[in-house]
Amino acid sequence: MRRLLASRTLRGRLALMALAVSALWIAVLTTVFNLALDQRLHAQAQDVLRTRAQAVAATVDIGPDGRLVVREPAQDQALDSGVWIYQGTRVVEKPPGTPTALDARANQLAGRADVFADSAGSAPSRLYAYAVRDPGGGEQVGTVVTAVSLDPYRSTANTALVGSVVLAVLLLGTVYLLTRLVVRRALRPVAAMSATAERWSEAGTSERFGSRGRPAELATLATSLDSLLDRLAAVLRDEQQQAAELSHELRTPLARITAETEWLTRRPRDADEQRASQEAIASAAATMRRICDSLLSEARTRGSAVPGRCRVRDLLRRLAAAGAAEHPDAPAVTVGGEDVSAGVSDTVAERILMPLLDNARRYAASSVTVGCELENGAVTVYVSDDGPGVPADFTASLFEPGRRADPGDGHDGAGLGLALARRLARAAGGDIRLADAGTDDEAGTGARFVVTLPTG
Template structure:
């Protein structure tokens, strides 16, 4: 006994409508105007994109879940209908095998028709609704499924057809039993409608909740943006509001305020630097002008020569000050771009230590061999010169220079020590501020501008190092640490 099964749509071909809908969708998505239109319709705000993404994600989840539910429902109901049709067909097959097949067959509940044909295609038995009708003819659709013309039943609907072959005393017969899928279709339609209503309710609800939640979450961001937009170059004392929560937005606000603190401090330093530079330039310019005016009107040639010599000294001081200001500006604009040229620090130290003026304190040098750092040799030379000039200016009789390598960290350590007066601990950081002089009168007389130590510290920081002040009786030591260059190869 052989058995085949076929599902018959009302139009005679299974799945035809679904194939046509898929082809139409593919043609629509390939249209050349669709993609630009979708690009223009894409929302640009974070709030709208988040809401759209939430709704799209929910729609996809609902679609997949609904498809799964409908598939399970169809499979379960189809199996139930198939089991009833198979049971009916097997019962008829047993009657035919025993030779007790009646001409008219009774239909079980859920069965639409029964038709039995012999080997010649003649109808030997049928249900009442097919009595007197010709045999059902099977065809093939494009997918290889059996199809049947069921128009003779009058009320056409989706059916499940089971075909069974049985041997009888008079020869083989073919039994076709059609079971109605109307109940399954109705259940599927109702389930589809319920899922569609559920989706229609869930999507707007999720969209509204996402829109409101995103708006509430982004409200502090908009407040931060508005405050930052209102801050000008003269309003750096203003700060953005910091939410009380400890989330990413609160950390963003805290970071923005920290950045504004740095900008305000930088602006304050710049204004103070400009004011100090103006003051430093005004004094020698005033003196220079006075000297030149007197020299131009004084009748004594000796006095005129002395005034011109003084004017030349003030001009040199102005030139030094201008050079220091330009170097500071260049160091400020260099930022974090560290020079990467290998520099023989031992050679630089020896050159700088031996280049001092003859009348002055004695310079003792203790330098290790082969100390190499990475940096700019001109700037590192300026750092050494500034430290040595400062040490000579404040030393009583001796300046000691030591260059070594720290065994623990591998850094190059340069100590410039003078035996002059110690620096008060409260002033050890202030001396690195620009235009700061602890002994203003003496510094001016010695030609100091108050920029040597700030320049030295900026150069050390630019090279990834530090410059600090330490007490080393009987004097003061300026200690510079610089990272050494990696070994070649």
């Protein structure tokens, strides 16, 4: 049955399910009908036997000597057929030409009262024994046995059984065909909506289905499809915007590399000029590499089934030590917090935290504080500095690619660090936000970034 119902289409499954349920119900009805019919025919046969026995007993008189006298009414062939009359166990009258088995079965009923019995053989019959009693004393003095062939009743039962089975098969076939037609017609709007949604998602159209004027089920489906199209459109817009902004930002270091290369090859330069050009080329290439590496890490993190695991406090200490060696003039970084593990790799966590540490070192007046703790089932990492903080009018644009609070601050960054860090954090199942200095006591007067990462 399970294989039968395992159709590839919803229409086929519904039709087969309806067929199975209908088959079960029709089988129950057919069985009940035939059992009821058999009981009814059984009762009719007994009524016929009882009526005939009473009619024959009315023709039997008891003589003065106690012997039974049978009156012979006119046209008594119907009464004589299948009738035995006994006085005690002696047969007074019996039908001519009866089979031996039936005659023997009737003899066994002599002297009994109100008893039914069956006779097997080539012609099965049912017999009934009716007592003939003395009107004066009520004592049984004789027995009338009547018999009726069961062939007509069984023929009727068999005909009804075959007819009900044929009718059931026809009904099941009709139910299956009608169910397929009805389900196909009912699912036609669903198929049309799915095809339209697929076409709209490919084209990025702004059209939506809407739930007005639709049945409740299709209204729910339309709402779900509209939500899916909205999410697809949002992802498409985000990817397009991100690609455009990254293309624009990558063009700047690439143009610098091209210009410096041309400047070096146009005419001879002294050693200091060559070294300055090479450093500029190396810096632009490093910027491009950081952008590309962050995007690759984000893509790998988003598609990775096993994101990895890292000890956050140990990583913060390594990053602080590496920053102190590369930037000896930068403010000191203080590492604190709990020894917790995050469910991301060291590489991904480093690319998320490094832009925050770079910004903190750049803007801090005298110190940078970093730490980690386990909070609300997630790893929380905070990066704080005592610098000027983020301007209020720039807070909304802080994580937008290519945006900088002060483009003229002498820093040659592309404005992509925080945007890529948040993008990578969200791909890993976390996020980055700027803490509100007005409500966060630990934020101080500078900037405080809070990073959430999944637990390891």
